[in-house]
């Protein structure tokens with residue numbers, strides 16, 4: 001039986017063993033933006049998952065681009081060194097797997113408590129900072145407003161993304177994803193709900209897409225040409241008068257023209273008024289629409305939890321790749337079980353070659369064992 005989910009895929013020169021991508025997942029466990037031993041353990045687990053690619057969590061391009069004090073950063077030498085050291089150990093103990101990193105700016109969602117402390121905005125007087133945004137409109141009506149960026153601030157943000165991309169290249173990371181989703185800064189520029197600027201960066205569609213496209217183009221130039229660069233978008237705000245799937249398709253056409261290699265198709269996050277029809281694969285149709293309209297490689301994400309469900313998404317051409325988050329936290333060996341269920345094969349550490357179950361004795365590729 002041949003499986004679409006377990007067929008190889010290429011993003012530029014980068015070869016993926018299969019179509020399963022570990023979705024970026026904030027761990028809120030960094031110190032001053034620096035990776036800690038928590039990351040070492042977390043990355044090790046997921047690098048042994050046999051997914052096709054692992055994506056490092058939303059990684060801030062400056063200290064004030066972090067969502068929380070615990071967010072990972074890539075904005076100084078200390079961040080770069082901490083990430084380099086932990087990742088090297090995690091990679092050494094796993095079969096080869098491409099590693100992507102998601103570069104992000106939290107915008108008006110910055111200066112928040114970590115989720116397990118309630119996730120609320122931390123005021124300056126309690127050790128927070130004043131977040132920046134396209135317009136001085138708070139995320140929630142009762143919150144104090146962010147500072148609207150001026151032209152100099154916008155230029156600085158672009159430079160920070162470029163500097164972080166150069167650090168990512170120096171670290172030897174394989175792929176890079178720009179976070180333009182979930183109500184963070186670049187999404188805030190796209191959506192008319194959060195962007196009410198009257199200069200060249202707000203108002204018309206052309207103006208609202210300007211900063212995300214400028215950041216993309218500048219990062220594309222700084223990031224090695226043979227390495228893939230993708231974008232995560234919120235394909236719809238799920239709010240009347242907000243960003244729509246038609247807007248997304250128009251944006252993706254421009255991103256594709258600028259050298260974008262994949263669209264990671266998420267949704268929502270800009271407004272508490274959003275009405276999301278949650279259910280299995282609830283965002284897959286957005287990936288399908290973008291793929292059909294633009295022929296770009298898409299990643300579907302959101303409540304994809306079953307092997308047959310993931311297989312059908314790829315086999316039907318709804319998406320080229322399937323990104324998964326919570327199901328992989330719950331069971332980091334999800335791809336092993338999916339391969340066994342679909343009659344496919346995965347690569348595992350050789351120390352685990354004896355683990356294949358009786359019902360799927362050939363699930364581990366190249367397993368050779370001898371003893372006397």
Ligand SMILES: Cc1cc2nc3c(=O)[nH]c(=O)nc-3n(C[C@H](O)[C@H](O)[C@H](O)COP(=O)(O)O)c2cc1C
Pocket residue numbers: 023024025026027057058102179181182232266301302303304323324325326327
């Ligand atoms: C713990 C956790 C952390 C997350 N952090 C990020 C992140 O850093 N960047 C991002 O784009 N999405 C983040 N997400 C969203 C996931 O990547 C994913 O899009 C979402 O959870 C839906 O997929 P799922 O149903 O497979 O979990 C996070 C989700 C979880 C559960």
